[in-house]
Amino acid sequence: MRNFQRYIYATKNYSENLKELKAKRLEKNKTHVLCQEERVFFSRLLGTIMAHHNEDEGSIGTSMHGVTAREQVFSFSVQGEDDGPSSHTVRFDDPTAKFALPVDSEHRATAFKPFSFAKPHMRAFHLGWISFFTCFISTFAAAPLVPIIRDNLDLTKSDIGNAGVASVSGAIFSRLAMGAVCDLLGARYGTAFLLMLSAPTVFSMSFVSDAGGYLSVRFMIGFCLATFVSCQYWTSVMFNGKIIGLVNGCAGGWGDMGGGVTQLLMPMVFHVIKLAGATPFTAWRIAFFIPGFLQVIMGILVLTLGQDLPDGNLSTLQKRGAVSKDKFTKVFWYAVLNYRTYVLFLLYGFSMGIEMTINNVISEYFFDRFQLELHTAGMIAASFGMANFFARPLGGYASDISARFFGMRGRLWTLWILQTSGGIFCVWLGRATSLPIAILSMMLFSVGVQAACGAIFGIVPFVSRRSLGLISGLTGAGGNFGSGLTQLIFFSSSKFHTADGLSLMGIMGMIFTLLVAFIHFPQWGSMFFGPTSDEKKSKEEHYYAAEWTEEEKRQGLHEGSLKFAENSRSERGRKAASDGSSPSTPPENGNPAHV
């Protein structure tokens, strides 16, 4: 009660208030439970502050809100003494003691407990990655059943190849639009919309009777791969920047496993339905109901069990203070001007892209080439996708370790090595004429290419600070683009045997991987060249602050970039430690976000 009176006196000076609050908050593990009057006071105080700051609400879609979630949210961060115009007070009407996990000032979790389902953080994580996983199952559900479908619909190799291209093309656009959708509707509805509106497309496989129908249905199902964006968005609002790399890596990797699990699941379901008495040409149609059901169930679970933000759902929180958003045109401009965006777009096309292509073609390849049973071919194909469970996080981890010693140059070399070895093993897979060799080369290939995906997202966060979300989204779209391209060139015509197509795809991948050498940072150098010798340009701050105009710098909007620049000095490798020029705070790197 007496505290309350002190607060009354401090009303006029807002920042003094803030310091007192901070002092109290910094008491470790102790939360100050406010009495009724204090609660009322603060919500009113906050209300006036929010109303003031709401004026600079930016346009929708700019916050591709942490598609890698490395972004510092402008509001709700308790900054240092130099509070910029962008900091707000912490909401004190929710004592943090009510969360099952330790949280930071924005109520984002600072610990990651994969075996917990606690509301809201871990629950959001599990709902997010399982939704993404389900969509991967649906998108690639046709692949292991192609031997049956091609007989039913009288498909030619071109038909099958074109349908495969279509299945990954839709997501190029839906992934780009998803950021804006999540900003508008929140992560829950973003995910649920994708799941439940694409479920009808999965069910409509039962209507397909020719090549054209098959292609259109696979195209429509492919849109739901944008759940990757909503999943990453959701984990970014729920988890603190220091662990977000690991969280997103797990979410991305485990979601991608869906491409492997489906190769196992669909033949099994097909087999069971056949045993129950259906003819093969009917059984595969019924089998498609399973992914459809999974999607609907997940959609309902997401809506009932999930929560948009740590403090509640978006619609109820909407008026209580928007995240200060950047202008979309600016974000877009700086993403487009940065040449590294395009390099990463292509690189990801030949790691994730190749992975998705393999998901589409490998089961049929093993079925035809080695005369296996449908479910045996499915099992082998499944092990390709399931390697994602550890291979992806491994790539990110390798990238982080190499950065510790060699800085950004280490990351680039790690990426090159992983992606090139993936290419080599892909060539070997195409040349393999016996089953054991084919399986061995396929497994090595899967680890190489999936770890490369992880390594790419070790680099993406450093390309831009302002346009981070958009660049991550563009990189992700590059994966789909690469998949469509490789399927179109190598697996859609009878010009090549599938085996030759695999080898040629591996060679093409290796050639494009050479582009890694072109990624150069003035402050850190590249694979072959060191950092620029120019005194000014070799500072991280110069690189990241260059994305803001003078006007914006005067307004202090670039504060977040500067903070990031300081933290990123660890990308100098061992030199950063010997420089001693920066407080080498454990960087917000960890395992970077994965697509």
Added chain:
Amino acid sequence: MAIHKILFASLLICLLIQSSHAATKERLFSDLEKSALEDTATPSRVGEGVGVDKLSITWKVSSTATKEPEFKAIKVKLCYAPASQVDRPWRKTENELFKDKSCPHKISSWSYDPAMKAGQSFDYTLERDIPTGTYFVRAYAVDTKDHEVAFGQSTNEDKTTNIFSVQAISGRHKSLDIASVCFSVFSVVALLVFFVNEKRKAKIEQSK
């Protein structure tokens, strides 16, 4: 280091398996005695397509057959005509018998004894998983090791005469279509219900 040894050992084993495997695959189609058997296949339209339509097939050992003593069984298969193999590498005709995929559908098999020289005549109802396409019928004679030694087919060597076409079932069923529509509608409606409900709740809370 241990992992290197394991990888190297497994690589060696794989190579060994591969080389030993290669030794047994040499039986070629061109080695088989041609026209040792004479086949005819006559389709008859009874109803609407597969599952109902029949093929009347006859086979007999031709007088010119020289390997006849080796015959242990006769296998009759449904094979794709060239028109159905275009742009479909999984139905390709290969000379190596184990690779050849042009005759995947088994019709029937008979164990042979010399008394059966005059052949057999039977009706075959097309299976429900026969795809749409053009076909002919081939009969292989196999020996005791289950290796093909001779064959005969219902068409000429270029596979241009006596080809018949089959229309597959679509696999679609009305009940399946209805179920699909129902679940789709459910999915969309459920989403809308949740969405509208939540918007309403938010409005109510705002107006408070």
